[in-house]
Amino acid sequence: MLLHKYSDIAFIGKTLFLDENNRKNRFRKMELRQLKYFLKAKELLNFTEAARALNISQSTLSQQIKQLEDELNVPLFNRIGKRITLTEAGDLFSGYALQSINKANEGLLLLQDLKNLNTGKIVIGVIYSMRILFAKTLIEFANQHPNIKIQVVFGTTKDLLEKLNLHQFDFILTFNEKANNAQLKYQTLLKSNMVLVTSKKSPLAQKINISLNEVAGLPLALPFGGYSTIHFIEESFRQKNLTPNICMEINDIPTLFELVKTGHWHTILSDTSVNDEAVVGIPIVGENMRRTIMIISLGEAYEKKAVAEFYKMLTNV
Template sequence: MDTRHIQYFMAVYEHLHFTKAAESLGITQPTLSQQIRVLEAELAMPLFDRIGKQVVATEAGHLLRLHGGKMLHAEQDAKNAISELVAGQRGTVRLGVLPSDLDFQLVPLFIHFKSEYPNIQLQARSTLNIQEELLNNRVDIGIGLKGTSDKRLVQIPLRSEPYHLYVNVASELASRKEIALHELEHLPLVMYPKGFIGREIVDKICREQGFQLTTVMETSSAISLLQLVRGGVGVTIQPDGLLREKSLLSDIIAIPITEHTPLRHLELMYSSERYFSNSHKQLTKWLIDYFHGKKAE
Protein backbone atom coordinates (compact mmCIF):
# COMPACT_ATOMS: atom_id res chain seq x y z
CA MET A 1 0.00 0.00 0.00
CA ASP A 2 1.57 3.27 -1.18
CA THR A 3 1.62 6.04 1.44
CA ARG A 4 0.85 8.47 -1.38
CA HIS A 5 -2.50 6.72 -1.79
CA ILE A 6 -3.05 7.04 1.97
CA GLN A 7 -2.38 10.79 1.75
CA TYR A 8 -4.94 11.08 -1.05
CA PHE A 9 -7.46 9.07 0.94
CA MET A 10 -6.92 11.20 4.07
CA ALA A 11 -7.54 14.39 2.09
CA VAL A 12 -10.86 13.06 0.77
CA TYR A 13 -11.81 11.78 4.24
CA GLU A 14 -11.11 15.23 5.71
CA HIS A 15 -12.97 17.23 3.07
CA LEU A 16 -15.59 14.66 2.02
CA HIS A 17 -15.37 16.41 -1.31
CA PHE A 18 -13.20 15.25 -4.20
CA THR A 19 -12.71 18.66 -5.82
CA LYS A 20 -11.70 20.38 -2.56
CA ALA A 21 -9.45 17.47 -1.64
CA ALA A 22 -7.78 17.59 -5.06
CA GLU A 23 -7.18 21.33 -4.69
CA SER A 24 -5.59 20.84 -1.26
CA LEU A 25 -3.28 18.21 -2.76
CA GLY A 26 -2.42 20.25 -5.84
CA ILE A 27 -3.68 17.64 -8.28
CA THR A 28 -6.70 17.40 -10.59
CA GLN A 29 -10.00 15.93 -9.44
CA PRO A 30 -9.97 13.15 -12.10
CA THR A 31 -6.45 12.12 -11.00
CA LEU A 32 -7.56 11.96 -7.36
CA SER A 33 -10.66 9.94 -8.22
CA GLN A 34 -8.56 7.49 -10.23
CA GLN A 35 -6.06 7.03 -7.37
CA ILE A 36 -8.84 6.39 -4.86
CA ARG A 37 -10.30 3.75 -7.22
CA VAL A 38 -6.85 2.11 -7.40
CA LEU A 39 -6.71 2.00 -3.60
CA GLU A 40 -10.23 0.60 -3.33
CA ALA A 41 -9.39 -2.07 -5.92
CA GLU A 42 -6.30 -3.04 -3.92
CA LEU A 43 -8.34 -3.33 -0.71
CA ALA A 44 -11.31 -4.92 -2.52
CA MET A 45 -13.59 -2.63 -0.49
CA PRO A 46 -15.22 0.74 -1.21
CA LEU A 47 -13.87 3.51 0.99
CA PHE A 48 -16.50 6.12 0.16
CA ASP A 49 -20.14 6.04 -0.85
CA ARG A 50 -21.12 8.61 -3.44
CA ILE A 51 -24.69 9.62 -2.77
CA GLY A 52 -25.48 12.27 -5.35
CA LYS A 53 -23.02 15.09 -4.66
CA GLN A 54 -22.44 13.89 -1.11
CA VAL A 55 -19.40 11.78 -0.19
CA VAL A 56 -19.63 9.51 2.88
CA ALA A 57 -16.90 7.31 4.34
CA THR A 58 -17.75 3.62 4.54
CA GLU A 59 -16.90 1.40 7.50
CA ALA A 60 -13.76 0.36 5.63
CA GLY A 61 -12.97 4.06 5.17
CA HIS A 62 -13.24 4.69 8.92
CA LEU A 63 -10.88 1.79 9.61
CA LEU A 64 -8.37 3.03 7.04
CA ARG A 65 -8.57 6.51 8.59
CA LEU A 66 -7.52 5.02 11.93
CA HIS A 67 -4.68 2.85 10.64
CA GLY A 68 -3.71 5.09 7.73
CA GLY A 69 -3.00 7.92 10.12
CA LYS A 70 -0.62 5.67 12.03
CA MET A 71 1.12 4.72 8.78
CA LEU A 72 1.67 8.36 7.85
CA HIS A 73 2.95 9.16 11.35
CA ALA A 74 5.31 6.19 11.20
CA GLU A 75 6.62 7.35 7.83
CA GLN A 76 7.22 10.84 9.17
CA ASP A 77 8.90 9.46 12.28
CA ALA A 78 11.22 7.40 10.08
CA LYS A 79 12.07 10.46 7.98
CA ASN A 80 12.72 12.51 11.11
CA ALA A 81 14.88 9.77 12.63
CA ILE A 82 16.95 9.49 9.46
CA SER A 83 17.28 13.29 9.26
CA GLU A 84 18.49 13.32 12.86
CA LEU A 85 20.88 10.49 12.10
CA VAL A 86 22.32 12.40 9.15
CA ALA A 87 22.63 15.47 11.37
CA GLY A 88 24.43 13.40 13.98
CA GLN A 89 21.72 13.79 16.61
CA ARG A 90 20.98 10.12 17.26
CA GLY A 91 22.03 6.62 16.28
CA THR A 92 24.81 4.18 17.12
CA VAL A 93 28.51 4.16 16.27
CA ARG A 94 30.33 0.82 16.68
CA LEU A 95 34.09 0.96 17.14
CA GLY A 96 36.47 -1.99 17.20
CA VAL A 97 39.83 -1.46 18.94
CA LEU A 98 42.74 -3.61 20.06
CA PRO A 99 42.27 -4.48 23.76
CA SER A 100 45.31 -2.62 25.08
CA ASP A 101 44.44 0.56 23.16
CA LEU A 102 40.89 0.42 24.45
CA ASP A 103 42.17 0.10 28.03
CA PHE A 104 44.75 2.87 27.93
CA GLN A 105 44.38 5.27 25.04
CA LEU A 106 40.89 6.19 23.94
CA VAL A 107 38.73 6.92 26.99
CA PRO A 108 39.44 10.72 26.89
CA LEU A 109 38.34 10.73 23.26
CA PHE A 110 35.16 8.82 24.15
CA ILE A 111 34.34 11.44 26.79
CA HIS A 112 34.82 14.20 24.22
CA PHE A 113 32.62 12.34 21.72
CA LYS A 114 29.81 12.03 24.28
CA SER A 115 29.95 15.73 25.08
CA GLU A 116 29.59 16.58 21.39
CA TYR A 117 27.02 13.88 20.55
CA PRO A 118 25.03 13.24 23.74
CA ASN A 119 22.29 11.29 21.92
CA ILE A 120 24.65 8.99 19.99
CA GLN A 121 25.36 5.59 21.51
CA LEU A 122 29.05 4.75 21.14
CA GLN A 123 29.77 1.02 21.35
CA ALA A 124 33.50 0.35 21.73
CA ARG A 125 34.54 -3.29 21.75
CA SER A 126 37.94 -4.86 22.13
CA THR A 127 38.93 -7.31 19.42
CA LEU A 128 42.05 -8.71 17.81
CA ASN A 129 40.35 -9.35 14.45
CA ILE A 130 39.53 -5.83 13.29
CA GLN A 131 39.24 -6.59 9.56
CA GLU A 132 37.01 -9.60 10.18
CA GLU A 133 34.73 -7.57 12.45
CA LEU A 134 34.40 -4.86 9.80
CA LEU A 135 33.73 -7.24 6.91
CA ASN A 136 31.09 -9.08 8.97
CA ASN A 137 29.41 -5.76 9.81
CA ARG A 138 29.93 -6.13 13.55
CA VAL A 139 31.71 -2.77 13.83
CA ASP A 140 31.61 0.42 11.74
CA ILE A 141 35.13 1.70 12.36
CA GLY A 142 38.26 -0.18 13.41
CA ILE A 143 41.66 0.75 14.85
CA GLY A 144 44.18 -2.04 14.50
CA LEU A 145 47.51 -3.16 13.16
CA LYS A 146 48.23 -2.62 9.48
CA GLY A 147 46.88 -5.61 7.61
CA THR A 148 46.55 -6.98 4.10
CA SER A 149 45.11 -4.46 1.64
CA ASP A 150 41.42 -5.17 0.95
CA LYS A 151 39.37 -3.33 -1.69
CA ARG A 152 36.29 -3.65 0.51
CA LEU A 153 37.92 -1.49 3.15
CA VAL A 154 39.26 2.03 3.40
CA GLN A 155 42.58 1.71 5.26
CA ILE A 156 44.24 4.88 6.57
CA PRO A 157 47.74 4.71 8.11
CA LEU A 158 47.85 6.30 11.56
CA ARG A 159 51.34 5.98 13.00
CA SER A 160 54.17 3.60 13.75
CA GLU A 161 54.98 3.05 17.41
CA PRO A 162 58.28 1.70 18.77
CA TYR A 163 58.17 -0.74 21.67
CA HIS A 164 59.74 0.27 24.98
CA LEU A 165 60.81 -1.69 28.01
CA TYR A 166 58.68 -0.86 31.08
CA VAL A 167 60.35 -1.33 34.45
CA ASN A 168 59.55 -0.53 38.07
CA VAL A 169 61.14 2.68 39.38
CA ALA A 170 62.93 0.56 41.99
CA SER A 171 64.57 -1.61 39.32
CA GLU A 172 68.31 -1.33 38.74
CA LEU A 173 67.39 -0.67 35.09
CA ALA A 174 65.35 2.43 35.94
CA SER A 175 68.30 4.80 35.41
CA ARG A 176 68.93 3.55 31.87
CA LYS A 177 68.25 5.98 29.03
CA GLU A 178 68.02 3.16 26.49
CA ILE A 179 68.50 -0.58 26.24
CA ALA A 180 69.64 -2.75 23.35
CA LEU A 181 67.34 -5.45 22.01
CA HIS A 182 69.78 -8.28 22.80
CA GLU A 183 69.81 -7.25 26.48
CA LEU A 184 66.16 -8.38 26.76
CA GLU A 185 67.11 -12.03 26.38
CA HIS A 186 67.84 -12.70 30.06
CA LEU A 187 65.46 -10.25 31.73
CA PRO A 188 62.51 -11.51 33.86
CA LEU A 189 59.76 -10.66 31.41
CA VAL A 190 56.01 -10.58 31.99
CA MET A 191 54.35 -10.76 28.56
CA TYR A 192 51.28 -11.70 26.59
CA PRO A 193 51.05 -15.44 25.79
CA LYS A 194 52.48 -16.63 22.48
CA GLY A 195 50.08 -16.00 19.62
CA PHE A 196 49.00 -12.55 20.81
CA ILE A 197 49.72 -9.79 18.31
CA GLY A 198 51.89 -7.71 20.64
CA ARG A 199 53.92 -10.75 21.64
CA GLU A 200 54.41 -11.88 18.04
CA ILE A 201 55.77 -8.49 16.95
CA VAL A 202 58.47 -8.62 19.63
CA ASP A 203 59.20 -12.35 19.25
CA LYS A 204 59.66 -12.00 15.49
CA ILE A 205 62.35 -9.34 15.86
CA CYS A 206 64.11 -11.38 18.53
CA ARG A 207 64.07 -14.54 16.38
CA GLU A 208 65.58 -12.57 13.51
CA GLN A 209 68.41 -11.61 15.87
CA GLY A 210 68.97 -15.21 16.89
CA PHE A 211 67.45 -15.47 20.36
CA GLN A 212 64.15 -16.07 22.17
CA LEU A 213 62.59 -14.27 25.10
CA THR A 214 62.10 -16.00 28.43
CA THR A 215 59.02 -15.10 30.47
CA VAL A 216 58.44 -15.51 34.19
CA MET A 217 54.70 -14.92 33.86
CA GLU A 218 52.18 -14.45 31.05
CA THR A 219 48.75 -12.82 30.99
CA SER A 220 46.40 -11.67 28.24
CA SER A 221 45.68 -8.33 29.95
CA ALA A 222 47.86 -5.25 29.50
CA ILE A 223 46.55 -3.91 32.80
CA SER A 224 47.69 -7.08 34.57
CA LEU A 225 51.14 -6.83 32.97
CA LEU A 226 51.62 -3.32 34.33
CA GLN A 227 50.40 -4.38 37.75
CA LEU A 228 52.98 -7.16 37.71
CA VAL A 229 55.67 -4.60 36.85
CA ARG A 230 54.48 -2.41 39.71
CA GLY A 231 54.61 -5.45 41.99
CA GLY A 232 58.22 -6.13 41.05
CA VAL A 233 57.49 -9.48 39.40
CA GLY A 234 59.24 -8.55 36.18
CA VAL A 235 59.50 -6.11 33.30
CA THR A 236 57.36 -5.89 30.18
CA ILE A 237 57.59 -4.69 26.58
CA GLN A 238 54.80 -2.46 25.30
CA PRO A 239 54.30 0.17 22.55
CA ASP A 240 55.55 3.64 23.35
CA GLY A 241 52.22 5.32 22.59
CA LEU A 242 50.15 2.95 24.67
CA LEU A 243 50.48 4.86 27.93
CA ARG A 244 49.88 8.48 27.04
CA GLU A 245 48.47 9.22 30.47
CA LYS A 246 51.55 9.93 32.56
CA SER A 247 49.58 9.25 35.76
CA LEU A 248 49.62 5.59 34.76
CA LEU A 249 53.40 5.68 34.76
CA SER A 250 53.86 7.18 38.21
CA ASP A 251 55.96 4.23 39.40
CA ILE A 252 56.97 2.79 36.03
CA ILE A 253 59.81 3.88 33.76
CA ALA A 254 59.68 3.46 29.97
CA ILE A 255 63.09 2.77 28.39
CA PRO A 256 63.51 3.01 24.59
CA ILE A 257 64.78 -0.15 22.89
CA THR A 258 67.63 0.46 20.44
CA GLU A 259 69.01 -1.64 17.62
CA HIS A 260 66.29 -3.49 15.68
CA THR A 261 63.52 -1.78 17.62
CA PRO A 262 60.18 -3.66 17.45
CA LEU A 263 57.49 -1.52 15.79
CA ARG A 264 53.76 -1.75 15.38
CA HIS A 265 52.00 0.03 12.50
CA LEU A 266 48.47 1.21 13.25
CA GLU A 267 45.73 2.00 10.75
CA LEU A 268 42.12 3.13 10.80
CA MET A 269 39.71 1.02 8.77
CA TYR A 270 36.09 1.15 7.65
CA SER A 271 33.98 -0.38 4.90
CA SER A 272 34.25 1.34 1.52
CA GLU A 273 30.55 0.68 0.88
CA ARG A 274 29.00 1.83 4.17
CA TYR A 275 27.05 5.06 4.52
CA PHE A 276 28.59 7.22 7.25
CA SER A 277 26.57 9.66 9.33
CA ASN A 278 28.10 12.93 10.48
CA SER A 279 28.89 11.40 13.86
CA HIS A 280 30.75 8.51 12.16
CA LYS A 281 32.72 10.99 10.05
CA GLN A 282 33.54 13.17 13.05
CA LEU A 283 34.71 10.25 15.17
CA THR A 284 36.87 9.06 12.28
CA LYS A 285 38.46 12.50 12.01
CA TRP A 286 39.05 12.68 15.77
CA LEU A 287 40.65 9.25 15.80
CA ILE A 288 43.00 10.21 12.97
CA ASP A 289 43.87 13.47 14.72
CA TYR A 290 44.36 11.67 18.03
CA PHE A 291 46.85 9.19 16.65
CA HIS A 292 48.61 11.97 14.77
CA GLY A 293 49.07 13.79 18.07
CA LYS A 294 46.42 16.47 17.52
CA LYS A 295 43.67 17.52 19.91
CA ALA A 296 40.06 16.69 19.07
CA GLU A 297 38.12 19.83 18.19
Protein backbone atom coordinates in the same frame (compact mmCIF):
# COMPACT_ATOMS: atom_id res chain seq x y z
CA MET B 1 12.48 3.41 0.02
CA LEU B 2 10.77 2.99 3.35
CA LEU B 3 9.83 6.63 3.54
CA HIS B 4 8.18 6.63 0.13
CA LYS B 5 6.67 3.17 0.07
CA TYR B 6 4.80 1.84 3.07
CA SER B 7 5.91 -1.75 2.57
CA ASP B 8 4.43 -2.98 5.82
CA ILE B 9 0.91 -1.85 5.02
CA ALA B 10 -0.50 -5.35 4.61
CA PHE B 11 -2.15 -5.27 8.03
CA ILE B 12 -4.65 -2.78 6.64
CA GLY B 13 -6.18 -5.65 4.71
CA LYS B 14 -7.95 -6.89 7.83
CA THR B 15 -10.79 -4.52 7.02
CA LEU B 16 -10.86 -5.02 3.28
CA PHE B 17 -12.52 -7.48 0.93
CA LEU B 18 -9.42 -8.93 -0.75
CA ASP B 19 -8.50 -12.58 -0.77
CA GLU B 20 -5.25 -13.46 1.07
CA ASN B 21 -3.29 -14.49 -2.01
CA ASN B 22 -3.77 -11.19 -3.87
CA ARG B 23 -3.67 -8.87 -0.89
CA LYS B 24 0.07 -8.78 -0.17
CA ASN B 25 1.13 -8.17 -3.76
CA ARG B 26 -1.41 -5.37 -4.18
CA PHE B 27 -0.46 -3.57 -0.95
CA ARG B 28 3.22 -3.44 -1.80
CA LYS B 29 2.38 -1.02 -4.59
CA MET B 30 0.60 1.38 -2.28
CA GLU B 31 2.29 4.73 -1.74
CA LEU B 32 2.16 7.06 1.22
CA ARG B 33 1.30 9.80 -1.25
CA GLN B 34 -1.91 7.99 -2.19
CA LEU B 35 -2.83 7.59 1.47
CA LYS B 36 -2.29 11.32 2.06
CA TYR B 37 -4.47 12.15 -0.94
CA PHE B 38 -7.17 9.79 0.29
CA LEU B 39 -7.17 11.27 3.80
CA LYS B 40 -7.41 14.83 2.52
CA ALA B 41 -10.34 13.88 0.24
CA LYS B 42 -12.00 12.14 3.20
CA GLU B 43 -11.52 15.26 5.33
CA LEU B 44 -12.98 17.70 2.80
CA LEU B 45 -15.33 15.34 0.91
CA ASN B 46 -14.60 17.34 -2.21
CA PHE B 47 -11.98 16.42 -4.79
CA THR B 48 -11.60 19.99 -6.07
CA GLU B 49 -10.96 21.43 -2.60
CA ALA B 50 -8.72 18.52 -1.64
CA ALA B 51 -6.62 18.97 -4.78
CA ARG B 52 -6.31 22.70 -4.08
CA ALA B 53 -5.22 22.01 -0.48
CA LEU B 54 -2.64 19.51 -1.71
CA ASN B 55 -1.42 21.87 -4.44
CA ILE B 56 -2.05 19.35 -7.20
CA SER B 57 -4.51 19.15 -10.07
CA GLN B 58 -7.92 17.59 -9.53
CA SER B 59 -7.21 15.06 -12.30
CA THR B 60 -4.05 13.93 -10.51
CA LEU B 61 -5.93 13.50 -7.24
CA SER B 62 -8.76 11.59 -8.91
CA GLN B 63 -6.31 9.38 -10.78
CA GLN B 64 -4.30 8.51 -7.66
CA ILE B 65 -7.38 7.70 -5.58
CA LYS B 66 -8.76 5.57 -8.41
CA GLN B 67 -5.44 3.74 -8.59
CA LEU B 68 -5.59 3.16 -4.83
CA GLU B 69 -9.09 1.77 -5.11
CA ASP B 70 -8.00 -0.52 -7.94
CA GLU B 71 -5.13 -1.85 -5.85
CA LEU B 72 -7.46 -2.45 -2.90
CA ASN B 73 -10.11 -3.83 -5.19
CA VAL B 74 -12.83 -1.90 -3.36
CA PRO B 75 -14.33 1.62 -3.77
CA LEU B 76 -13.44 4.08 -1.02
CA PHE B 77 -15.82 6.85 -2.13
CA ASN B 78 -19.36 7.02 -3.49
CA ARG B 79 -19.38 9.45 -6.38
CA ILE B 80 -22.74 11.16 -6.77
CA GLY B 81 -22.41 13.84 -9.42
CA LYS B 82 -19.84 16.31 -8.07
CA ARG B 83 -20.41 15.13 -4.50
CA ILE B 84 -18.47 12.34 -2.81
CA THR B 85 -19.15 10.36 0.34
CA LEU B 86 -17.18 7.64 2.07
CA THR B 87 -18.12 4.06 1.53
CA GLU B 88 -18.13 1.69 4.49
CA ALA B 89 -14.80 0.34 3.29
CA GLY B 90 -13.43 3.88 2.99
CA ASP B 91 -14.48 4.66 6.55
CA LEU B 92 -12.84 1.52 7.91
CA PHE B 93 -9.72 2.00 5.81
CA SER B 94 -9.17 5.62 6.90
CA GLY B 95 -8.13 4.66 10.43
CA TYR B 96 -5.41 2.36 9.14
CA ALA B 97 -4.31 4.88 6.53
CA LEU B 98 -3.90 7.49 9.27
CA GLN B 99 -1.86 5.04 11.35
CA SER B 100 0.37 4.42 8.34
CA ILE B 101 1.00 8.13 7.82
CA ASN B 102 1.68 8.68 11.53
CA LYS B 103 4.09 5.75 11.68
CA ALA B 104 5.96 7.03 8.64
CA ASN B 105 6.20 10.49 10.21
CA GLU B 106 7.50 8.96 13.43
CA GLY B 107 10.09 7.11 11.37
CA LEU B 108 11.15 10.36 9.70
CA LEU B 109 11.57 12.03 13.09
CA LEU B 110 13.59 9.09 14.38
CA LEU B 111 15.89 9.17 11.35
CA GLN B 112 16.26 12.92 11.76
CA ASP B 113 17.27 12.39 15.39
CA LEU B 114 19.75 9.74 14.24
CA LYS B 115 21.19 12.12 11.67
CA ASN B 116 21.52 14.87 14.27
CA LEU B 117 23.17 12.48 16.77
CA ASN B 118 20.25 12.68 19.20
CA THR B 119 19.82 8.92 19.35
CA GLY B 120 21.50 5.70 18.30
CA LYS B 121 24.11 3.20 19.43
CA ILE B 122 27.65 2.33 18.39
CA VAL B 123 29.63 -0.77 19.36
CA ILE B 124 33.43 -0.54 19.31
CA GLY B 125 36.17 -3.14 19.76
CA VAL B 126 39.51 -1.89 21.09
CA ILE B 127 42.88 -3.54 21.72
CA TYR B 128 44.27 -3.04 25.21
CA SER B 129 47.20 -1.01 23.89
CA MET B 130 44.80 1.72 22.76
CA ARG B 131 42.84 2.03 25.98
CA ILE B 132 44.52 5.24 27.16
CA LEU B 133 44.16 7.23 23.92
CA PHE B 134 40.74 5.70 23.30
CA ALA B 135 39.48 6.75 26.74
CA LYS B 136 40.20 10.41 25.91
CA THR B 137 38.08 10.22 22.75
CA LEU B 138 35.37 8.26 24.52
CA ILE B 139 35.02 10.94 27.21
CA GLU B 140 34.95 13.75 24.66
CA PHE B 141 32.38 12.00 22.46
CA ALA B 142 30.12 11.07 25.39
CA ASN B 143 30.19 14.65 26.67
CA GLN B 144 29.25 16.07 23.28
CA HIS B 145 26.66 13.42 22.38
CA PRO B 146 25.10 12.19 25.64
CA ASN B 147 22.13 10.56 23.87
CA ILE B 148 24.28 8.13 21.89
CA LYS B 149 24.67 4.78 23.63
CA ILE B 150 28.21 3.42 23.40
CA GLN B 151 29.30 -0.16 24.00
CA VAL B 152 33.04 -0.84 24.20
CA VAL B 153 34.68 -4.27 24.19
CA PHE B 154 38.41 -4.66 24.87
CA GLY B 155 40.14 -7.69 23.42
CA THR B 156 42.99 -9.10 21.39
CA THR B 157 43.36 -8.36 17.68
CA LYS B 158 42.39 -11.94 16.81
CA ASP B 159 39.20 -11.86 18.88
CA LEU B 160 38.17 -8.41 17.68
CA LEU B 161 38.62 -9.26 14.00
CA GLU B 162 36.57 -12.44 14.41
CA LYS B 163 33.72 -10.52 16.04
CA LEU B 164 33.90 -7.73 13.46
CA ASN B 165 33.43 -10.31 10.68
CA LEU B 166 30.36 -11.53 12.57
CA HIS B 167 28.98 -7.96 12.41
CA GLN B 168 29.24 -7.52 16.18
CA PHE B 169 31.10 -4.17 15.95
CA ASP B 170 30.66 -0.93 14.04
CA PHE B 171 34.47 -0.74 13.96
CA ILE B 172 37.55 -1.87 15.83
CA LEU B 173 40.86 -0.23 16.74
CA THR B 174 43.80 -2.58 16.43
CA PHE B 175 47.30 -3.18 15.11
CA ASN B 176 47.17 -4.38 11.53
CA GLU B 177 50.17 -4.01 9.26
CA LYS B 178 48.68 -6.34 6.63
CA ALA B 179 45.49 -4.77 5.28
CA ASN B 180 44.64 -7.66 2.98
CA ASN B 181 40.98 -8.54 3.56
CA ALA B 182 38.88 -7.19 0.69
CA GLN B 183 35.75 -7.39 2.84
CA LEU B 184 37.13 -4.88 5.34
CA LYS B 185 37.79 -1.15 5.22
CA TYR B 186 41.11 0.04 6.68
CA GLN B 187 41.94 3.55 7.88
CA THR B 188 45.37 4.29 9.34
CA LEU B 189 45.01 6.06 12.67
CA LEU B 190 48.57 6.43 13.94
CA LYS B 191 52.04 4.91 14.10
CA SER B 192 53.17 3.53 17.44
CA ASN B 193 56.72 2.84 18.64
CA MET B 194 57.58 -0.39 20.41
CA VAL B 195 59.25 0.35 23.74
CA LEU B 196 60.93 -1.52 26.55
CA VAL B 197 58.84 -0.79 29.63
CA THR B 198 60.94 -0.71 32.78
CA SER B 199 60.74 0.61 36.32
CA LYS B 200 61.79 4.20 36.92
CA LYS B 201 64.17 2.92 39.57
CA SER B 202 65.88 0.63 37.06
CA PRO B 203 69.41 1.59 35.86
CA LEU B 204 67.99 1.36 32.33
CA ALA B 205 65.48 4.16 32.96
CA GLN B 206 67.94 6.87 31.89
CA LYS B 207 68.58 5.39 28.47
CA ILE B 208 67.36 7.35 25.43
CA ASN B 209 66.89 4.15 23.41
CA ILE B 210 67.85 0.49 23.52
CA SER B 211 68.77 -2.17 20.96
CA LEU B 212 66.94 -5.43 20.46
CA ASN B 213 70.20 -7.24 21.34
CA GLU B 214 70.21 -5.60 24.78
CA VAL B 215 66.52 -6.35 25.29
CA ALA B 216 67.06 -10.06 24.50
CA GLY B 217 69.32 -10.43 27.54
CA LEU B 218 66.85 -8.93 30.02
CA PRO B 219 64.31 -10.91 32.11
CA LEU B 220 61.04 -10.31 30.25
CA ALA B 221 57.37 -10.64 31.17
CA LEU B 222 55.37 -10.41 27.95
CA PRO B 223 51.77 -10.41 26.76
CA PHE B 224 50.33 -13.84 26.11
CA GLY B 225 48.74 -15.84 23.33
CA GLY B 226 46.22 -13.93 21.23
CA TYR B 227 47.92 -10.55 21.64
CA SER B 228 49.33 -9.46 18.29
CA THR B 229 52.15 -7.76 20.24
CA ILE B 230 53.70 -11.08 21.28
CA HIS B 231 53.68 -12.34 17.68
CA PHE B 232 55.29 -9.09 16.56
CA ILE B 233 57.97 -9.36 19.26
CA GLU B 234 58.74 -13.00 18.53
CA GLU B 235 59.09 -12.27 14.81
CA SER B 236 61.37 -9.29 15.51
CA PHE B 237 63.72 -11.45 17.61
CA ARG B 238 63.61 -14.25 15.03
CA GLN B 239 64.69 -11.90 12.24
CA LYS B 240 67.73 -10.92 14.32
CA ASN B 241 68.45 -14.55 15.27
CA LEU B 242 67.97 -13.64 18.91
CA THR B 243 66.53 -15.75 21.70
CA PRO B 244 64.83 -13.53 24.28
CA ASN B 245 64.80 -14.36 28.00
CA ILE B 246 61.03 -14.69 28.45
CA CYS B 247 60.36 -15.50 32.11
CA MET B 248 56.58 -15.01 32.10
CA GLU B 249 53.68 -14.61 29.69
CA ILE B 250 50.59 -12.92 31.10
CA ASN B 251 47.29 -12.04 29.40
CA ASP B 252 46.69 -8.95 31.52
CA ILE B 253 48.45 -5.65 30.86
CA PRO B 254 47.92 -4.11 34.35
CA THR B 255 49.54 -7.19 35.91
CA LEU B 256 52.53 -6.76 33.59
CA PHE B 257 52.90 -3.20 34.86
CA GLU B 258 52.84 -4.39 38.47
CA LEU B 259 55.66 -6.83 37.73
CA VAL B 260 57.67 -4.16 35.92
CA LYS B 261 57.33 -1.77 38.86
CA THR B 262 59.28 -4.18 41.06
CA GLY B 263 62.36 -3.59 38.93
CA HIS B 264 62.97 -7.34 38.49
CA TRP B 265 61.27 -7.73 35.10
CA HIS B 266 60.70 -5.71 31.96
CA THR B 267 58.12 -5.91 29.21
CA ILE B 268 57.71 -4.79 25.61
CA LEU B 269 54.62 -2.86 24.59
CA SER B 270 53.44 -0.11 22.28
CA ASP B 271 54.20 3.37 23.58
CA THR B 272 50.46 4.07 23.49
CA SER B 273 50.09 1.61 26.39
CA VAL B 274 52.46 3.41 28.76
CA ASN B 275 50.76 5.81 31.13
CA ASP B 276 52.04 4.96 34.58
CA GLU B 277 54.25 7.30 36.58
CA ALA B 278 56.19 4.39 38.08
CA VAL B 279 57.47 3.10 34.71
CA VAL B 280 59.12 4.47 31.59
CA GLY B 281 59.07 3.37 27.96
CA ILE B 282 62.44 3.25 26.23
CA PRO B 283 62.22 3.23 22.40
CA ILE B 284 63.66 0.08 20.82
CA VAL B 285 66.01 0.87 17.96
CA GLY B 286 65.15 -0.59 14.56
CA GLU B 287 63.29 0.16 11.35
CA ASN B 288 60.63 -2.42 12.16
CA MET B 289 59.93 -1.18 15.66
CA ARG B 290 56.99 0.95 14.60
CA ARG B 291 53.50 -0.49 14.34
CA THR B 292 50.37 0.75 12.59
CA ILE B 293 47.16 1.20 14.54
CA MET B 294 44.13 1.10 12.26
CA ILE B 295 40.42 1.75 12.32
CA ILE B 296 38.88 -1.34 10.71
CA SER B 297 35.24 -1.68 9.70
CA LEU B 298 33.12 -3.80 7.38
CA GLY B 299 33.59 -2.56 3.83
CA GLU B 300 30.00 -2.73 2.62
CA ALA B 301 28.30 -1.74 5.89
CA TYR B 302 26.38 1.52 6.21
CA GLU B 303 28.46 4.04 8.13
CA LYS B 304 26.45 5.70 10.87
CA LYS B 305 26.91 9.41 11.37
CA ALA B 306 27.84 8.77 15.01
CA VAL B 307 30.62 6.45 13.83
CA ALA B 308 31.95 9.07 11.39
CA GLU B 309 31.95 11.62 14.21
CA PHE B 310 33.87 9.22 16.46
CA TYR B 311 36.44 8.70 13.68
CA LYS B 312 36.94 12.46 13.44
CA MET B 313 37.54 12.78 17.17
CA LEU B 314 39.97 9.84 17.15
CA THR B 315 42.10 11.37 14.42
CA ASN B 316 42.21 14.67 16.31
CA VAL B 317 43.48 12.93 19.43
